[in-house]
Amino acid sequence: MLIVLSHPRSIGTTVTKRALITGITGQDGSYLAELLLDKGYEVFGLIRRAATPSTERIDHILDRITLCVGEMTDQTSLIDAMDTSRADEVYNLAAQSFVADSWTVPLSTGDVDGLGVARLLEAVRRVNPDARFYQAATSEMYGKVHEVPQTETTPFHPRSPYGVAKVYGYFITLNYRESYNLHASNGILFNHESPRRGLEFVTRKITDHVARIKLGQITELRLGNLDSKRDWGFAGDYVEGMWRILQHDQPGDYVLATGETHTVQEFVAEAFARVGLDWQEFVTVDPRLVRPAEVELLLGDPAKAKRELGWEPKVTFQGLVDMMVDADMERVAQEVAFRNAAQ
Amino acid sequence: MTQRALITGVGGQDGTYLTHLLLEKGYEVWGVPGPYPGLFDSLLAQNPGRVFSLDADMKDMASLIAAVEAARPDEVYNFAAQSSVGVSWTDALATTEVNAVGVLRLLEALRELAPEARFFQAASAEMFGNAAEMPQREITPLHPRSPYAASKTYAFHIVGSYRDSYQMYASNGIMFNHESPLRGLQFVTRKVTDGAARIKLGLADELRLGNLDAKRDWGFAGDYVEAMWLMLQQDAPDDYVVASGEVHTVRELCEAAFSRLDLDYERYVKVDPRFFRPIDVNIFYGDPSKARRVLGWEPKVAFRELVQMMVDADMERLSEPSSPTK
Numbered sequence: 001m002l003i004v005l006s007h008p009r010s011i012g013t014t015v016t017k018r019a020l021i022t023g024i025t026g027q028d029g030s031y032l033a034e035l036l037l038d039k040g041y042e043v044f045g046l047i048r049r050a051a052t053p054s055t056e057r058i059d060h061i062l063d064r065i066t067l068c069v070g071e072m073t074d075q076t077s078l079i080d081a082m083d084t085s086r087a088d089e090v091y092n093l094a095a096q097s098f099v100a101d102s103w104t105v106p107l108s109t110g111d112v113d114g115l116g117v118a119r120l121l122e123a124v125r126r127v128n129p130d131a132r133f134y135q136a137a138t139s140e141m142y143g144k145v146h147e148v149p150q151t152e153t154t155p156f157h158p159r160s161p162y163g164v165a166k167v168y169g170y171f172i173t174l175n176y177r178e179s180y181n182l183h184a185s186n187g188i189l190f191n192h193e194s195p196r197r198g199l200e201f202v203t204r205k206i207t208d209h210v211a212r213i214k215l216g217q218i219t220e221l222r223l224g225n226l227d228s229k230r231d232w233g234f235a236g237d238y239v240e241g242m243w244r245i246l247q248h249d250q251p252g253d254y255v256l257a258t259g260e261t262h263t264v265q266e267f268v269a270e271a272f273a274r275v276g277l278d279w280q281e282f283v284t285v286d287p288r289l290v291r292p293a294e295v296e297l298l299l300g301d302p303a304k305a306k307r308e309l310g311w312e313p314k315v316t317f318q319g320l321v322d323m324m325v326d327a328d329m330e331r332v333a334q335e336v337a338f339r340n341a342a343q
Numbered sequence: 344m345t346q347r348a349l350i351t352g353v354g355g356q357d358g359t360y361l362t363h364l365l366l367e368k369g370y371e372v373w374g375v376p377g378p379y380p381g382l383f384d385s386l387l388a389q390n391p392g393r394v395f396s397l398d399a400d401m402k403d404m405a406s407l408i409a410a411v412e413a414a415r416p417d418e419v420y421n422f423a424a425q426s427s428v429g430v431s432w433t434d435a436l437a438t439t440e441v442n443a444v445g446v447l448r449l450l451e452a453l454r455e456l457a458p459e460a461r462f463f464q465a466a467s468a469e470m471f472g473n474a475a476e477m478p479q480r481e482i483t484p485l486h487p488r489s490p491y492a493a494s495k496t497y498a499f500h501i502v503g504s505y506r507d508s509y510q511m512y513a514s515n516g517i518m519f520n521h522e523s524p525l526r527g528l529q530f531v532t533r534k535v536t537d538g539a540a541r542i543k544l545g546l547a548d549e550l551r552l553g554n555l556d557a558k559r560d561w562g563f564a565g566d567y568v569e570a571m572w573l574m575l576q577q578d579a580p581d582d583y584v585v586a587s588g589e590v591h592t593v594r595e596l597c598e599a600a601f602s603r604l605d606l607d608y609e610r611y612v613k614v615d616p617r618f619f620r621p622i623d624v625n626i627f628y629g630d631p632s633k634a635r636r637v638l639g640w641e642p643k644v645a646f647r648e649l650v651q652m653m654v655d656a657d658m659e660r661l662s663e664p665s666s667p668t669k
Contacts, residue, residue: 075436103508106447106451106501107404107444107447107448107451110443110444110447110497110501111444114439114443114444114497115436115439115440115443115444118435118436118439118490119436122435122436155484155485156484156485156500157500157503158500158504159504159507159508160504160508161447161501161504163500163504164497164500164501164504165497167496167497167500168439168443168493168494168496168497171487171492171493171496172435172439172490172493175487175488175489175490175493178488179432179489
């Protein structure tokens with residue numbers, strides 16, 4: 001009996017799956033990389049060349065993953081990343097992801113978040129059209145919402161250059177699925193947070209400030225609209241939803257959300273309560289922090305994901321806030337200890 | 344004071360009709376012909392001091408800034424586009440660079456240098472794709488089915504976003520098919536009127552077409568550019584469907600064209616399955632009632648008249664002694 005040795009990974013009872021993650025240094029990329037490593041995948045990540053790469057979210061797994069240098073604005077680098085990784089699954093999480101900055105840098109937001117998706121799909125189509133493709137779509141596409149809650153069939157009405165670029169990314173993913181029969185899917189993700197969320201996002205800004213106030217570093221937290229409502233879930237749960245989307249026989253589009261909303265004020269109250277403080281003594285409303293065009297009530301209906309993928313978020317709102325506050329308390333306490341030791 | 348208009352893609356059908364309209368209204372026209380100058384060179388030569396040509400590229404931010412600086416426009420009409428749905432499959436990235444990000448570049452140039460200028464974006468009925476309702480209105484959900492349509496959807500949304508965020512006077516005209524003797528020969532209307540004229544003149548003996556039952560909402564480009572101009576004369580910017588509000592089949596188009604020449608289309612038109620589109624389930628049928636109500640716009644040229652105008656123009660062109668026969 002002839003044993004073909006040219007593809008050593010096919011020897012044995014299981015074939016190792018290979019995944020390419022763009023945006024691997026971000027919150028979702030790092031959680032997804034951990035999840036896929038746990039499942040036995042070989043994980044490749046696209047990373048931008050930089051003198052000092054910001055790998056703090058993946059430092060603990062750097063020895064178990066392979067990084068490919070590339071950019072969403074550079075077609076050749078994406079083809080190379082597909083060649084190098086020979087990926088079976090591609091997760092496109094790379095984006096200029098902060099809505100407010102998209103008014104400041106609208107062109108590069110369009111180039112990366114919009115056109116970048118088309119470039120990556122082209123690379124997939126050319127190198128391995130059998131690879132499965134996940135596009136990180138977003139609830140910001142609903143913008144000026146046409147119905148509450150939002151489902152996979154709710155019309156889009158984006159209100160920011162970020163939302164506009166993401167709508168393009170969504171439709172071009174759909175086009176490549178319909179026209180080239182790629183297994184290409186969109187996850188329409190509502191806000192998802194974690195201790196690894198960037199400090200520019202309101203949830204992380206709150207939990208970071210709560211820890212600093214509790215530890216006597218600062219005395220005030222300035223926020224925009226406290227009545228803004230969001231559907232907040234835990235990023236760790238959401239990356240599992242992404243993975244499930246690509247395990248489904250048929251590609252499709254899925255809302256991933258908790259189905260609950262909470263106000264910024266509820267988030268603030270829970271975060272301060274976690275450390276035994278009353279938020280009203282510390283929070284100041286600053287009109288300068290209100291967005292040029294605020295989105296309305298973003299509330300997702302995850303029924304399709306539950307029905308077809310068996311996906312459900314596990315971490316509750318309170319569990320999420322407490323997890324984030326606890327992590328920031330630990331981090332800020334360490335910072336204070338280092339500073340005191342250095343003095 | 345003389346109004347100044349900047350028109351990108353000025354060499355195309357719509358740019359040519361709009362230039363004529365604006366010159367009649369006393370505008371100064373600053374045109375960006377791009378790679379396809381069409382009839383713009385002759386308009387330029389015939390109207391010294393009133394028509395000006397600018398070099399700019401929708402892919403090049405610096406060139407757009409320079410064009411806005413030179414034109415100092417009161418009104419901007421953006422027609423520049425890679426306009427073929429078919430080509431958008433083979434060239435998705437370049438299509439998006441021009442049709443989507445190009446619009447954003449132009450808006451950014453205006454925001455910096457001419458934030459008071461009024462902006463018209465040529466949006467497309469293709470954005471409706473697999474339309475959720477009939478006929479399609481301004482609030483019909485978009486479902487683009489090609490890279491071309493996805494790029495136009497991006498532009499449509501970014502125009503709305505700049506209007507909301509920066510209070511710019513920026514409007515989208517959601518344009519349904521509009522035809523004229525200047526329509527390109529690759530479009531079915533021109534293919535039919537040109538084919539009928541050739542048969543009449545003995546230059547051809549048949550016309551091969553795809554699905555004769557395909558339906559479209561066809562209007563006259565000269566009427567449609569008037570709607571665009573009206574959109575920029577309102578108190579507030581908004582989005583409007585510009586359509587005839589009628590649908591006709593390709594078969595009706597053939598009947599109208601051949602009967603203009605006293606011919607029976609059934610003798611000459613051959614159905615060729617090679618011209619069937621892979622997916623041709625989309626019926627683009629627009630409801631222009633908002634444009635009628637708010638703009639007071641009314642298309643003047645009816646379907647039959649439009650077809651006859653195009654047939655007559657093709658007959659004249661092909662009958663000229665110097666005319667190319669191929």
